[in-house]
Amino acid sequence: MFQSLQQRRWLLVCLWVLIVAAIVAAPAILPVFRLNLLGRFLSLAIVALGIDLIWGFTGLLSLGQGIFFALGGYAAAMYLQLSNAGDLPNGIPEFFGLYGVKELPFFWHPFASPWFTLVAIWLIPGVLAGVLGGLVFRNRIKGVYFSILTQAALLVFYNFFNGQQKLINGTNGLQTPATKLFGQYVGSDLMQRWFFWVTAVVVILIWALLRWVVRGRFGDVLIAIRDDEPRLRFAGYNPTLFKTLVFGLAGALAGIGGALYTVQSGSASPQFMEVPMSIDMVIWVAVGGRGTLVGAILGAVVINFAKSLVSEALPESWLFIQGGLFILVVTALPEGVIGWFRGEGPGNWLNRLGYCLNILGNWLIRWGNALIRQSTAFPWLNSLGINTLGNWLIGWGHALNSVGIVRRIGTYPRLELEGQVEVQP
Amino acid sequence: MRSALLELRQITVSFDGFLALRDLNLSLQPGELRAVIGPNGAGKTTFLDVITGKTAPTDGDVVFKGRSLLGRPEHRIARLGIGRKFQSPRVFEKLSVQENLALAVSRPKQPWSLLFQRLTAGQRDQVHHLMSIVNLQNRADWAAGSLSHGQKQWLEIAMLVGQDPDLLLVDEPVAGLTDEETDLTADLLKSLAGDHTVLVIEHDMEFIRRLESPVTVLHQGHVLCEGTMDQVQADPRVIEVYLGTSEEENG
Ligand SMILES: Nc1ncnc2c1ncn2[C@@H]1O[C@H](COP(=O)(O)OP(=O)(O)OP(=O)(O)O)[C@@H](O)[C@H]1O
């Protein structure tokens, strides 16, 4: 017991050393193009962590996280555009000239401040999510209706952003690579390397924060909301408050992810709010493992890497692969890949494997015994080495048997409820 | 006479014209143990729904500690000191036994205190005490969903007790329990009365008898009669309701 704890601790230390080493060394190993992709996907992992919090733990399936992702992205892009607009005509970003706008719209002004922007990146989407969520949750809108509402909100924002040329450059969005930060072009290799490092560190910090949130009693309440929200009310908890808080937090995380994604992808645009994008975000979490934080991170990074590799090799086929993957996971591994590993998945497979080995072992023993019996009855067989073969088979049989005895993972007997289902209004 | 802890005044509940409760009057004194019986569909569960804020009455008033409960959300009613055990056990299946109980004893039940404070030593003792009362101390880390039906019943009773309400509303606590467990549950509920006010709904007459409490008979959403178990069982109206034809009952 003690020893295995020690071993686990060592394993963890080794794992962290590996992770840190990988992050530090990644720019040296990966070509800039791949490094930039990894940085983007890690930004998406931050969004996925938020979705995991509200969906995996709390049961709120939002199809509108793109809104908050875009808001974070726009906040970052607006700052970069403003801070580089000094020597441009009128001292405002270039695109305004296309539409004959001479004066900066009022809401742009605060984004001239880096500190305001750093706060706005997460506060604006967080507060918006909290307010929208609070209104919906107050009215006890749940389940599919909630998901539909989030998607409707996404469409509203998408159309609005698309149409506002004079305010935010409409469909074209705001570009960042040619802007400068700390005297360097945002699109330069050096800056991209730093963005990658910052993103990796932020992912780890947010992972740690969420782990703390979901591990304690607060996390237990979230799980209770997911599993039986009405019951929780009668225990004196107000689910609306908890749901509003975590939805706001997930919105803030999406904003952070959006800002980091924008500086690494080069633009913030209404495409962030296209419906498929928000659905993809949910798929990353579903495949990685709802209710496991590591699953959300790995889901976002691995699926997106697969997507970019597949799209390079066989353009057009990615959608089918992703669809197939999703169906496979939903039907075969409903808890997602990491959820399956954490749960009884591999245990059960080991069990089955062990069972097969057991049967094989027994069969070998029986066969070996039969051979030996034959060889005593017909001594001439001995000269063919049958006896040795029999002993050898028996030895292997026992070996397989001892490997095959895997501790059964307890599935506890369950009594069915006796038809007394409560009337639900 | 002390003032009543809970008073239901002429409660009527209509589901699309069907009267689940009709002009129901009932009052509970502090510390009282009361049993409520009645045939299936008599409105027993509905009447708990009205008290706990799950169902709004069409007419009438519910007064608890001198304050009307109407229009208050469920969690506020619970915080005022009304706890409820559901007819079919409802525990949080993915949480462990211990975590279920920890949520019940947590106070205050606000996000920030759950995030930033740990359970106090007293609360942790209480969780262990509750587990030993309902004989689940060996199951502390089991997921509540993997417990047997009877164990879930007991876990939910323990959660109710851990919530420490002034009024405990217990809907069919011994359905699916063994005789021995039934007796233990009766003893537990009896021991709670006095400090708490307890209202028990049950079909098991042996169990009700063991409670040695006044009995209220509900029929078609109305109080048919009240009295001791012997009085009630001898009442011809009660006999008719339980043995008579059930055409009208099904409404
Ligand atoms: N939400 C609802 N909508 C419509 N009818 C309802 C609703 N809830 C309860 N009823 C009806 O009200 C009546 C009383 O139901 P209730 O559940 O209170 O009975 P009960 O006394 O608890 O019965 P049991 O002993 O079977 O638990 C039943 O006829 C039921 O069908």
Ligand SMILES: [Mg+2]
């Ligand atoms: Mg009932």
